[in-house]
Amino acid sequence: MGLAKRIIPCLDVTDGRVVKGINFLELRDAGDPVEIAKRYDDQGADELTFLDITASSDNRGLILHIIEQVASQVFIPLTVGGGVREVEDVRRLLNAGADKVSINTTAVLNPQMVADAANRFGSQCIVVAIDAKKVDNKPFQWEVFTHGGRKATGLDAVKWAEYMASLGAGELLVTSMDRDGTKIGFNNPLNRAISDAVNIPIIASGGVGNLQHLVDGVQQGGADAVLAASIFHYGEYTVKQAKEYMAQHGIEVRL
Amino acid sequence: MKKIDIAVVDYGMGNLRSVSKALEHVAPTKTVLVTSNPEDIANAERIVFPGQGAMPDCMRELDSRGLHDAVLHAAKNKPFLGICIGMQMLFEHSEEGDAAGLDLLKGHVKRFSAADMKDSQGAKLKVPHMGWNQVYQAKPNVPHALWHNIADGERFYYVHSYYVQPADDSIISGFSEYPKRFTSAIATDNLFAVQFHPEKSAGAGLQMLSNFVSWKP
Numbered sequence: 001m002g003l004a005k006r007i008i009p010c011l012d013v014t015d016g017r018v019v020k021g022i023n024f025l026e027l028r029d030a031g032d033p034v035e036i037a038k039r040y041d042d043q044g045a046d047e048l049t050f051l052d053i054t055a056s057s058d059n060r061g062l063i064l065h066i067i068e069q070v071a072s073q074v075f076i077p078l079t080v081g082g083g084v085r086e087v088e089d090v091r092r093l094l095n096a097g098a099d100k101v102s103i104n105t106t107a108v109l110n111p112q113m114v115a116d117a118a119n120r121f122g123s124q125c126i127v128v129a130i131d132a133k134k135v136d137n138k139p140f141q142w143e144v145f146t147h148g149g150r151k152a153t154g155l156d157a158v159k160w161a162e163y164m165a166s167l168g169a170g171e172l173l174v175t176s177m178d179r180d181g182t183k184i185g186f187n188n189p190l191n192r193a194i195s196d197a198v199n200i201p202i203i204a205s206g207g208v209g210n211l212q213h214l215v216d217g218v219q220q221g222g223a224d225a226v227l228a229a230s231i232f233h234y235g236e237y238t239v240k241q242a243k244e245y246m247a248q249h250g251i252e253v254r255l
Numbered sequence: 256m257k258k259i260d261i262a263v264v265d266y267g268m269g270n271l272r273s274v275s276k277a278l279e280h281v282a283p284t285k286t287v288l289v290t291s292n293p294e295d296i297a298n299a300e301r302i303v304f305p306g307q308g309a310m311p312d313c314m315r316e317l318d319s320r321g322l323h324d325a326v327l328h329a330a331k332n333k334p335f336l337g338i339c340i341g342m343q344m345l346f347e348h349s350e351e352g353d354a355a356g357l358d359l360l361k362g363h364v365k366r367f368s369a370a371d372m373k374d375s376q377g378a379k380l381k382v383p384h385m386g387w388n389q390v391y392q393a394k395p396n397v398p399h400a401l402w403h404n405i406a407d408g409e410r411f412y413y414v415h416s417y418y419v420q421p422a423d424d425s426i427i428s429g430f431s432e433y434p435k436r437f438t439s440a441i442a443t444d445n446l447f448a449v450q451f452h453p454e455k456s457a458g459a460g461l462q463m464l465s466n467f468v469s470w471k472p
Contacts, residue, residue, distance in 0.1 A: 122308035
């Protein structure tokens, strides 16, 4: 037996509150990130990812407070992404208790920032998030997009993944913009192409609708970890059920 | 002088909050101090020596803060827990940046060679070794105090590209496989050190930290 494939629930946070993360029937629990994080920890989540989707920069500091609270009560790795623009942002998040920081748009605008952050804090805490879309009429299959999928960059997602790994990224979070929110499964050909091209772990994201999708993400897409939001948030499945299903299908997980 | 139960050695390499929070969680009545003061390390009852980043940088920062001798002295004399790079630095030398270590223990720190790493089904194994892997106890019949209430084969959280190769096999207290066996825990009289991160390993990790806090070597 060896290294387990990881399951990572993702929590969207805005203005200091978790906006997904609970069953609609339990609205009184809404926005308590510590309680939600603890619940996922109890279910056996291998890591947690917090995505700060706050639009206004005034309220961005609130994520630090949330991470501080969660980090003093939940002892599994915590990744934070969203709005990370400079090395100083990375430092602040790590000091608040994040173990890894995910860099997305800034990596495209200023790739040197990825190298600087990796040099300063170590590759182990630098995740580069790649949002990719299938494209036609280009010399490559998948293009990198930024700004939440609104801006095309002209970059080949597979080549971009290789470049980010060479700059010192310790892990890649690969989100298929075509699949995100569709519940039809990960984009496994995209994930497989990136996983084969780089030697660092990749996290598959975008499109999970059922537990077989998680299995396919590992077996077909070559993902080292699978990230999902809605199937856990709305109580369709627990993390434990997901792991048991994966184990039944021959995938090594931490149970 | 204030009594320090547990000193977490801070040599400026990254975030020690996870380690100190986890210790406070398992030992709410103890004083946990994150410190870069050699006097605190000399006075503390027990020492946690964490580490992240690259070993050459860690050694340089340790030296520049005048902590080299204090850490070495503590590692020989009081309950001492090394974590990750804090384990690697106890050895003679690392392949990472061709760096000299504290040379308390004989042996070397090697890099996983990504080129020839495949799992049993032929899939490529990534470096860093990141995630939850099983830890087997070297002497499960006579378990070390730090393995108390921890199952043989329990999973702990790892993130590293280098691992220690002790010259003396008898100090090996735990090992994992990736894909070959590598040393993931060592024990000497008053010292225990692990390659994984107990502070990020949920219940099993907290159990190990709790075992360390009450350990009487």
